[in-house]
Amino acid sequence: MSKRLLITNVRAVLPDRILDPGWVSVEEGRIAAVGSGTMRKGTRSSTLDGDGAYLLPGLVDIHCDAVEKEVEPRPGVLFPVELACREIERKFAASGIVTIFHSISFSAGEGVRSNELAAEIARQISGMGEGPHLINNLVHLRYEISNDDGLELVKTLLNEGCADLLSLMDHTPGQGQYRTVEQYYQYARKTYHLDELECASLVAQKVEARKNIKVEDLRMLADLAAQRGICIASHDDDTPERVEEMRALGVTLAEFPVNLITAQHARALGMHVCVGAPNLLRGGSHENNLSAREALQRGGAGILCSDYHPPSLLHAVFSLAADGFGLPPAVRLATLHPAAATGLAACLGSIETGKRADLIMVKLIRGCPVVFTVLSGGRAVARYGYNGAPALAEDITWL
Template sequence: MLITNARIVTRNEEFTGTVRIEEGCIADVSPGNTATRDALNWDGDYLLPGFVELHTDNIEKHLAPRPGVLWNHEAAIIVHDAQVASAGITTVFDALGVGSRPEDGVRGRELQVRCAHSIGKFVERGLLRADHFLHLRCEVGTTDVVEVFDSLSAHPLFRLASVMDHTPGQRQWQDHEKWRKYQERHGKWSDEHANDVLAQLAEHQARYAAAHRADIVARCQRLGISLASHDDTLIEHVEEAARDGIALAEFPTTLDAARAAREHGIATIMGAPNVVRGGSHSGNVSALELAREGLLDILSSDYVPSSLLIAVFDLVEKAGWTLPRAVATVSWAPAHAAGLADRGAIVTGLRADFVRVALADGLPVPRETYRNGQRVS
C-alpha cells in the first residue's frame, strides 16, 4: 500500500508526504508526493498514528443501555469494538471493574468475568477490529476483589491494573452528598437507604481497602503487570503510589496531586472528555489546566471514544500545544507506558496502525482506520 498527499504527523513534526506499507508495517515515510499510479491520494487529509486507549468504560454503556437494562454482554463487546475502531482507536485496554459493590450491576463479579473471557474468545477468533487488552480496575474496598483478580490474572490479554477506592469519603468522593447526588442520577434514594449503603461501604473500606490494595500491588509486581493509581487527590495519595512503584496516575483530581505525580516520575492520565468539555463533569481539576502547566502526559477517552481525536485538536487550539505533542498523548505516550514498543508513531519499522482524519469546519472527522495495514473501519 502506498499513500500520498497525506498530512503526516510524526512524533516531532508534521508535513505533507508519502507512506509505504508492507506486510503490516510502515516501510517508508518521506516528505513530498509521488506520481506512482497505484498510490492512494489522501487529498491533504491527516495521517495520524492509531490511538492507544488505556482506560475506557465504554463497554459498560453497551452493557446497560438504559437504567435497569442489562444487554447481552457479547453483543455489547462487538458494538464497543466497532465504536472504538471508528473513532481511530487501534489498541484498546478494556477497563473491567473487579470488586463487587451494591447498586452497581454492570461491575458485578459474574458479568465482568464473562466479559473478560468473551473478549479473549473474540480475539482468538479474529473477530475484533481493534487490538484488545484487559485493564483490571480493582476496587480495593470490596470483599472479593482479590479473589476475582486471581481468577483473571492468568488471562492472556491482561496487561494493566489500577487500584481504586470509590468509597464515599475517599479521594474523588470526599463529599458524601456529592457522591449521593451522582448515585441518584437514575432515581432518588430514601435517606434510610442512602445511610444503609454508606454504612456498608464505610465498613468494607475500613476492613478491606488497605490490605487488598497491598495484595493487588504485590501480585502485579510479581506478574510484571503495569499498575496505575486512580483519582489521586492529596499529595499523600501520590506518595503512597510512589512507594508502591506505580507508574501511572489516572485522573488526578487536583493540581497538587498532578504536580506531585510529576515530581515522583509518575505519568499523568486525564480524560479527553474533560478537555473537550473544558472541565471535569465531577468538579475535579481541568485537564486543560494541567496541559497548560505541562502536567498532562496521556489522554484517555474514558466514557466517550470519539473524544480522543477532538481533544487532540483542542490541545492545539486551547493549550497552545503543537500537533505532534498533542497526538503523542493518544498514541506514543500510552503505548510507551504500556510497554508496547511496536506501535504508537508513524515511524519506519513500527506496526502500520494509523487513522485518516479530515477537518470539517474545524471538527476532526475520522474517515478510515487501519490496523496492521488493514482497513478496519
C-alpha cells in the same frame, strides 16, 4: 506474496513534526518507510490517496468504560456480552481509537455491579484477538480496594492472562473524587438511578468495607501484575501522600488526580499522569475536580483518555492543537504517551519505521475532526464516505 500499500498525499503527523505532503509505505502490517513529498506507486504496491487528509497514529485509549454501558445501557437492562463487545469495537474504530483498554470495574455495587459479569466481559474481550476483530482490544481491570468479594476473582483473571492494565481505586465517600457524602449521593442518583435508601445503603457498605482493607492484599495484586509486566495505576489520588503510598506498591500511572499539586507530585516522581478528554472539551471536571487543560498546561499530566465518551479523544487532540498546543504534541498525548505508559511504545503509538501500521486518516469539516479511514495492522478496517464530501477512492486491492 508480500502485501504492500503506499499511503500518499497526506499530512503525516510524526512525533515531532508534520510531513506536508508526506507518504507512508506499509508492508506486512508494519510501517516500512516514511517520507516527505510525493511518492509514485511501485509495481508491486497498492495505493491509498489521502486527498490531503491528516494521517495520525491510531489513538491509544488506556481508560474508557463505555463497554459497561454497552452491556447495561440502563440499570438492570442487560445485553449479551459478546454482542456488546462486538458493537462497542466498531464505535471505537469510528472514533479513531485503534488500541483500547476496555475499563471494567470490580466495584461491588458500581459499574456493571456484578463481579461475575465484570469477569465475563474481561474474558470476552481478552479472547477477541483470537478471532475476527477490528482493533486491538485490551483489558483494564479496575479493582475497588474495598471489594473484598472480588479480590480472588481479580487474582484469577491476572493469572489467566486476562488483564493488560490494573488500576487500584477507592471511591469511598469523604475522600478522593467524592470529598463529601453528598457528592457521592449525587453521583449514585444520576448514574445508577438509586433512591435515597439505596444510596444510603451503598455508602454505608463502602465505608464499612474500607475499614477491612488489607495492604498485603493490594501488594499481592500489584506484585502479581508486575510479574506479568502489567502496568499498575492509581485512581483519583487526592494528596501527594496518597501518591507516595501508591508508588510504594509499584504504581507507575496516576489516573485523574483530583488536584494540581497531587498531579504535579506524581509527575515529579516520574509517574505517568492521565486526564480525561471529556473534561478538556467541556471546560472542566463534572465533579469540580482538576481541570484537564490546566493539568496539561502546567505540567501535571501527559496523557489523555476518553474516560466514558470515545469520540472526545480525537476532538480533544484537535482542540488543543487549535489553541496553540501544536498538533504533534497534542497527538502524542493520545498515542505515544499512553503507549509508553503501558509498555507498548516499541510496537505502536507513532508513525515510525518498524511499528504496527495502526493509522487513521482525518479531515477537518467545519473545524471538526472527522475520521475517513482506519487501518489496523495495515488493514483497512473502516472507511467512511460522507455525503457532500469527495467520493472515496476505489477499495484497496492488495497486489
